[in-house]
Amino acid sequence: MSVSSETRLRIIIMMAVLSAGTLALVAQLLRWQLVESQSLLAEADRQHSTHEPKPIPPRRGGIYDRDGFLLAAEGVSYDISAAPHQVMDRLAVADRLAPLLGKSRNDIVGLLGQDAPWILLAPRVSCEVGEAVLAMRIPGIQVDQFPRRVYPAGSLAAHVLGFVDSNNTGYYGVEGRYDEQLKGVPGSQQAERDPFKYAIPIALTEYYPPTNGSDLFLTIRRTAQFVVDRELKQGIKEFGAESGSVLVLEPRTGAILALANWPDYDPNTFTQTAEINPERFTDPAVSEQYEPGSVFKIITIAAGLDSGVITPESTVYDSGAIEVGGLVIYDWDQLAHGNVDATTVLAKSLNVGAAQIAAMMGPDRFYNYVRRFGFGTPTGVDLASECAGVVRTPDDADWYESYLGTNSFGQGIAVTPLQMVSAVAAVANDGLLMKPYIVDRVVEDGRVIPTKPQSVRWAVSTQTARTLTRMLSTAVAQETTLAQVPGYLVAGKSGTAQIPVHGGYHLTHTVASFAGYLPADDPRMVILVIINKPAASPWGGEVAAPVFARIAQQLVALFDVPPDEVRQQFAAQSVSRVVQ
Amino acid sequence: MTTQSIRPVQTLLRPGSLAGRMSWRLQSRHALVILLILFAFSLVGSAYLAQANAMAATNLQIEKYRLDIAALEQQNIRVQVEIAAGQSLERIEERARELGFAPATHVQYLPVPGYPVAPVAESASH
Numbered sequence: 001m002s003v004s005s006e007t008r009l010r011i012i013i014m015m016a017v018l019s020a021g022t023l024a025l026v027a028q029l030l031r032w033q034l035v036e037s038q039s040l041l042a043e044a045d046r047q048h049s050t051h052e053p054k055p056i057p058p059r060r061g062g063i064y065d066r067d068g069f070l071l072a073a074e075g076v077s078y079d080i081s082a083a084p085h086q087v088m089d090r091l092a093v094a095d096r097l098a099p100l101l102g103k104s105r106n107d108i109v110g111l112l113g114q115d116a117p118w119i120l121l122a123p124r125v126s127c128e129v130g131e132a133v134l135a136m137r138i139p140g141i142q143v144d145q146f147p148r149r150v151y152p153a154g155s156l157a158a159h160v161l162g163f164v165d166s167n168n169t170g171y172y173g174v175e176g177r178y179d180e181q182l183k184g185v186p187g188s189q190q191a192e193r194d195p196f197k198y199a200i201p202i203a204l205t206e207y208y209p210p211t212n213g214s215d216l217f218l219t220i221r222r223t224a225q226f227v228v229d230r231e232l233k234q235g236i237k238e239f240g241a242e243s244g245s246v247l248v249l250e251p252r253t254g255a256i257l258a259l260a261n262w263p264d265y266d267p268n269t270f271t272q273t274a275e276i277n278p279e280r281f282t283d284p285a286v287s288e289q290y291e292p293g294s295v296f297k298i299i300t301i302a303a304g305l306d307s308g309v310i311t312p313e314s315t316v317y318d319s320g321a322i323e324v325g326g327l328v329i330y331d332w333d334q335l336a337h338g339n340v341d342a343t344t345v346l347a348k349s350l351n352v353g354a355a356q357i358a359a360m361m362g363p364d365r366f367y368n369y370v371r372r373f374g375f376g377t378p379t380g381v382d383l384a385s386e387c388a389g390v391v392r393t394p395d396d397a398d399w400y401e402s403y404l405g406t407n408s409f410g411q412g413i414a415v416t417p418l419q420m421v422s423a424v425a426a427v428a429n430d431g432l433l434m435k436p437y438i439v440d441r442v443v444e445d446g447r448v449i450p451t452k453p454q455s456v457r458w459a460v461s462t463q464t465a466r467t468l469t470r471m472l473s474t475a476v477a478q479e480t481t482l483a484q485v486p487g488y489l490v491a492g493k494s495g496t497a498q499i500p501v502h503g504g505y506h507l508t509h510t511v512a513s514f515a516g517y518l519p520a521d522d523p524r525m526v527i528l529v530i531i532n533k534p535a536a537s538p539w540g541g542e543v544a545a546p547v548f549a550r551i552a553q554q555l556v557a558l559f560d561v562p563p564d565e566v567r568q569q570f571a572a573q574s575v576s577r578v579v580q
Numbered sequence: 581m582t583t584q585s586i587r588p589v590q591t592l593l594r595p596g597s598l599a600g601r602m603s604w605r606l607q608s609r610h611a612l613v614i615l616l617i618l619f620a621f622s623l624v625g626s627a628y629l630a631q632a633n634a635m636a637a638t639n640l641q642i643e644k645y646r647l648d649i650a651a652l653e654q655q656n657i658r659v660q661v662e663i664a665a666g667q668s669l670e671r672i673e674e675r676a677r678e679l680g681f682a683p684a685t686h687v688q689y690l691p692v693p694g695y696p697v698a699p700v701a702e703s704a705s706h
Contacts, residue, residue, distance in 0.1 A: 059653065059657075062657075062660075069667070070663075071664075073661050074657060075657065076654060076658070127658060152664035152668065154668070156668075226669040566689040566691060569691050
């Protein structure tokens with residue numbers, strides 16, 4: 001068959017057009033692949049990748065008591081909001097939501113009737129309420145989830161724990177002090193995304209998992225904390241007091257076994273407390289100072305014994321008054337007691353005797369011991385906002401010689417309850433001052449990091465401490481009988497301190513306190529009870545001492561501390577077995 | 581080319597002639613090769629698509645598992661909180677009183693002769 005020239009021409013033209021088109025296509029491909037490849041890749045990357053990595057929030061670490069009981073955990077709360085224009089039947093929706101949100105039907109109808117693109121119906125509702133609203137699937141109603149700190153034990157150990165705000169930031173207590181460890185480290189996810197912003201499953205993804213916060217196990221036991229809490233509240237109510245604090249320390253280690261204050265608050269509802277009484281967040285045991293009164297005589301007598309100025313049998317003459325630095329100091333009963341030994345000075349709480357002993361030591365030695373017992377500096381406890389107290393020494397411009405007299409019986413000097421109980425614990429621990437601590441162990445990524453007890457310094461010698469313990473036991477047995485615990489030898493000292501006001505001291509209000517430890521020959525716990533402004537009686541021996549006794553009697557059972565006779569029997573059996 | 585020379589070629593190219601059959605075989609062999617190449621490409625393409633699909637499905641599954649893990653952890657914590665609230669000491673005390681329990685006021689220790697006793701822990705001061 002012959003191909004006509006016209007057909008041949010058409011074929012040639014067609015081939016030329018196709019070739020030109022193909023060439024153009026290839027040229028364009030070459031331009032994209034070779035010439036403009038870098039800029040096009042960058043543009044594609046910009047379009048497909050997220051502008052910023054999407055953060056993945058970590059879980060905040062939990063807080064447990066020493067035995068693993070949960071005290072704080074990260075729960076969930078919800079914000080319930082609405083797009084009013086998308087809500088079809090406002091009345092029906094209000095009927096369904098009102099009982100769940102705790103608002104009146106009319107309130108909800110009013111909110112839904114607003115001319116706004118979005119309104120908040122109820123912020124931070126509980127998990128149960130949020131999930132119930134979510135399950136309803138009401139068009140126009142939005143449910144957003146947020147982390148929320150939950151404290152299952154309510155106000156138990158509130159000051160120890162602190163609280164966490166809506167930004168996951170901890171304040172006060174352990175939440176504030178260990179905020180960084182509890183928070184954890186956020187993770188991130190960066191992925192290529194399609195035009196609808198969904199991650200492309202087969203595209204490159206960078207995923208960094210979050211590091212959840214560490215879990216903290218405290219030194220406190222919730223059972224001991226519960227007992228202390230209850231007895232403190234009972235004591236405050238019984239004696240008509242304004243407030244109070246109780247601290248329990250393990251003298252050998254410095255571990256805080258219980259720390260209670262009243263008034264307290266519930267960390268679950270800290271926002272309400274913030275509106276009414278924000279000062280309640282402050283932990284008085286750690287962050288506030290007070291004049292300890294005669295409990296401080298423990299320090300004075302310890303200093304006198306350790307410096308060799310006095311012995312337990314040394315006597316001083318108590319004429320009922322003494323002048324130190326131009327200030328006349330009287331005994332609490334305004335009586336003269338004649339020649340009294342150091343044990344009697346403690347037992348009868350004689351200010352004149354204490355002032356004499358301090359004067360015999362001289363200011364340098366006296367304040368040296370005050371510092372050795374840790375006063376005037378923070379203890380270093382792992383709780384937020386610790387206060388250092390105020391101790392004026394001869395090096396200070398505003399120190400007066402009269403302070404030597406008043407400080408000897410705990411007036412004119414400001415300490416924190418934690419400093420006071422730590423100092424008494426040093427006497428109970430054979431003279432060795434331990435650093436108090438509240439976190440027993442940290443669990444980080446499954447790894448347990450225990451806290452090692454830290455000794456600070458020898459405040460006094462072991463001999464001094466044991467001698468003083470005998471004297472304090474005698475003082476309790478002879479005078480502060482309300483602090484006695486059946487079956488146990490208690491060593492301790494009561495205190496009744498006047499409260500400073502502008503220009504002097506209050507005429508009637510006092511801080512009644514008692515610091516003691518038991519068993520005296522092998523102390524397992526040191527307890528400090530402080531009752532502020534008791535109305536029934538101003539005296540520590542009558543107000544704080546019985547609270548101490550009630551607490552101690554329950555704690556020895558909780559901590560399995562047998563009575564002295566039983567312990568000594570066990571000890572004798574052990575010795576006899578060794579001998580055999 | 582003369583009419584005379586074209587005719588033998590035309591004769592040769594006529595279907596049924598040896599040359600025609602050879603030309604047809606040549607063209608069909610070309611077509612076969614092209615088809616085989618296309619088939620190979622499509623095979624590779626299918627394998628790639630299958631793998632991409634599997635990767636996408638796996639990635640989606642991984643993402644789903646991550647969300648499931650997070651949800652389960654949250655649920656776990658919620659259960660722990662419920663347990664802790666249920667074990668609160670106020671509740672236990674209240675329930676104990678309802679059941680007729682009373683606070684223990686006297687603890688009696690009974691020494692058992694010869695019972696093994698743990699050694700007393702040394703204090704830091706020794």
